[in-house]
Amino acid sequence: MTGPRDAADVVVIGGGIAGISAAFELAGTGHEVVLVEREPTLTAHSTGRSAAQFLASYGEATNRRLSAASRQFLDSNADGLADSDVLLPRNVLWVAPARHEAQLEERLRANATTGTPCDRLDVDEAMQVCGALDSAWVAGAVLEHGGFDIDVAGLHQAYVRGARSRGVKILRQHGVRGLASAGDGWRVDTDAGEFSCRVVVNAAGAWTDEVAALAGACKLGMRPLRRTVFTFSTSYDCDNWPLVISADESFYFKPEGPGQLLGSPADEHPDRPGDARPREVDVALGIEAVNRATTLSIRAVRSTWAGLRTFSPDSVPVVGFDPYVPGFFWCAGQGGTGIQTAPAVARLTAALIGGEIPAGDLGALESQLSPKRFAAV
Ligand SMILES: Cc1cc2nc3c(=O)[nH]c(=O)nc-3n(C[C@H](O)[C@H](O)[C@H](O)COP(=O)(O)OP(=O)(O)OC[C@H]3O[C@@H](n4cnc5c(N)ncnc54)[C@H](O)[C@@H]3O)c2cc1C
Structure with missing residues (x-):
């Protein structure tokens, strides 16, 4: 069934921790956001199946810096949006x-x-x-x-609550099956309706290469x-x-x-x-x-x-605009640290889509995370 065509500034594909945190931050920087998820439940895949651990020393050096840059948001119980402590001590x-x-x-x-x-x-x-x-x-x-259990469900729910309060439309059972460039943006064809938008955020977890192919972007070898x-x-x-x-x-x-x-x-x-x-x-x-x-x-x-x-091929997340396909943004490859790095990855996503490079450590990571590193020379 094709519903009425709807317009947004940004369509985020995927309702796991990567997609919902990106939608929250994007809406906080003034974007009109629609999040589309194929499943009836937003945490049906990796986000709902993790070991829920925060481990500062885990992963590649870049992942560790993303984890450090996420601490403040997690410590603040998602800026007070969570009902209870997001981090509970677990060495x-x-x-x-x-x-x-x-x-x-x-x-x-x-x-x-x-x-x-x-x-x-x-x-x-x-x-x-x-x-x-x-x-x-x-x-x-x-x-x-300095390790912690993460209340993953509580963190995800806090992002859902915050995103909704900022006007994000969250649509379940809206699997994306087509992406076509239209003017200076996109036409997003889902199982339950069509959307137009300026930017598509690819936060589809294990499916990020498949979503890239829908957009005519090169797969990165996720x-x-x-x-x-x-x-x-x-x-x-x-x-x-x-x-x-x-x-x-x-x-x-x-x-x-x-x-x-x-x-x-x-x-x-x-x-x-x-x-x-x-x-x-x-x-x-x-x-x-x-x-x-x-x-x-x-x-x-x-x-x-x-x-x-x-x-990703180098085990470092991929965050940034595709070098060849305008308006197609990667938020992918979070590997084994996608929960504990989500706040920083989401902030970077919103900043880059807003045309900024954030100050401090996050800004310094921009080039290491960019999909340009895989571009053919
Ligand atoms: C066993 C295990 C242990 C882990 N332990 C930890 C840990 O201790 N700490 C930590 O930080 N991380 C851990 N992780 C990693 C973490 O769970 C992931 O990095 C993170 O959940 C990835 O989030 P995501 O939003 O990218 O993916 P997902 O949660 O998989 O979300 C992607 C969503 O995109 C949707 N989607 C895909 N294609 C489409 C489409 N075409 N249209 C619409 N929707 C689509 C999917 O349905 C899915 O819901 C663990 C993972 C596993 C599996």
């Missing part, structure tokens, strides 16, 4: 078995570059932080302070990588445990409520954009890895899911 314990302790030293060096406070722990000290570590497996640990998650019960009093992650990132687990833990084999399987499903073998490998390092003795899981972490 991170990097653990390593014998003969792999060099990875802990690397971790200490990497954290020194971000100024993240860390302590090197011996086995006894590590077991005081997480009583389920197996002393026959763990040889040492690094406790990284890589959706599937990651598996499972939850399980434990008789340990685990509420105050940190996120425990092996130094080679071959597994992690963290508290998920009283007597509940969330685990993952930290897998990265290339996949197609879509409704990612967990494979039994990956759940089994995750259980095996956690059981090897701990006395948790997982035998049964409560729930399992998988989600896509979508990376």
Whole structure:
């Protein structure tokens, strides 16, 4: 069905954390914004499937700077729009078995570059932080302070509330199936109506290359990588445990409520954009890895899911106007840090669409994030 043609300044494609945060910031800088999402639920894909961790030291250097630039907004509970705390303290314990302790030293060096406070722990000290570590497996640990659980649903809802109050039209079940340049803008053809606009923001997560193709832009080679998650019960009093992650990132687990833990084999399987499903073998490998390092003795899981972490070819997000297709803006490739970097990415998106380069660190990142870096010379 084609509804009446509607006009907006900017159409944002995708209602996950990237799209909703961009819509919020764009409306705050005076743009008339329509957000279109294919699913009935805005957080149906990666945003609703994350491990919900803020980890300042995680990812490439550029991701880490985006995370730092996002802290203030997250600390302020989304400028007071969230009902409760968006960040709740949850430190991170990097653990390593014998003969792999060099990875802990690397971790200490990497954290020194971000100024993240860390302590090197011996086995006894590590077991005081997480009583389920197996002393026959763990040889040492690094406790990284300043990590947090993120209330992802609360943050996303705060953005929805803020965007609506700024006049953003949020349209679910409006999958974009065509993009045609029209005059100095776009005609956006969706499952439930047609829109005209000056700028299209491509915040379609794993589908960003597909949306680019609709616009006649070159695909950038975005890589959706599937990651598996499972939850399980434990008789340990685990509420105050940190996120425990092996130094080679071959597994992690963290508290998920009283007597509940969330685990993952930290897998990265290339996949197609879509409704990612967990494979039994990956759940089994995750259980095996956690059981090897701990006395948790997982035998049964409560729930399992998988989600896509979508990376650009150089694993740095892509934020900026396409160099060849006018009015087509990329907000893509947030990989494994898309929640914790969303506030900064959204602010940069709004500034660049408004024709500005923001002052400070965010402005300095503009060229590193630009899709121009992939342009043929
Ligand atoms: C297991 C796992 C653990 C993670 N852990 C963390 C973590 O601890 N911390 C962190 O910061 N990040 C984490 N991430 C990464 C984070 O979840 C993602 O980077 C982030 O959610 C990406 O947001 P997005 O809005 O780009 O994508 P999505 O949430 O996938 O949103 C994209 C939306 O675009 C819509 N769409 C696509 N095509 C169209 C179309 N043609 N028309 C209309 N709509 C369309 C889709 O339906 C989708 O809803 C994790 C991810 C996974 C999978």
